[in-house]
Amino acid sequence: MKLEKIIRSIPNYPKKGILFRDITSLIENKKAFNFTIKKMRTISKKLSFSKIAAIESRGFLFAAVLSFLTNRPLVLLRKKGKLPGKTHSQKFKLEYGFDILEIHKSSLKKNDKVLIIDDLIATGGTALAGAKLVEKAKAKVSGFIFLINLFDLPGNNKLKSKGYKTFSLIKFPGH
Secondary structure, eight states, X not given: OOGGGTSEEEETOSSTTOEEEETHHHHTSHHHHHHHHHHHHHHHTTSOOSEEEEETTHHHHHHHHHHHHHTOOEEEEEETTOOOSOEEEEEEEETXXXXXXXXXXXXXXXXXXXXXXXXXESSSHHHHHHHHHHHHTTOEEEEEEEEEEETTSSHHHHHHHTXXXXXXXXXXXXX
16 A cells, blocks of 8 residues: 555645645545554564553554554653643754653653654654653663654654664655
């Protein structure tokens, strides 16, 4: 299945100069979504992990299903102010600004092995913030699975240069 043909590309969203890859068309397509989950599950079998971390918000869609299929706990990496307990926080740069990602301090234990899931890797700010949060909790990053790698943006290479394993199902240019 050619997932690239199912995902819509929207120019100048959320601001001028950004080519937004809209996964709505993929998740609304039962066959495409099932195919995506099966591919992510196959990739996950290559990694040793005890927990899955999902990056808000589209990462939740894939990580929740993988958590169920792998019988592993799901940990949420959320935007600032969305978690009610004590948190670790990490500020990061986006393609179009800054944000803060948080994790409950109680979500991970020392030496947990964490698979991080998100829909897309672009400049790497969000993914690196997720890795830093996992490491602040003294856990280890087992790897990343993304639906989309924007290959001409530096994110995937940043992760690999820091020794992280990365996998993606689709490659698109970011511009």
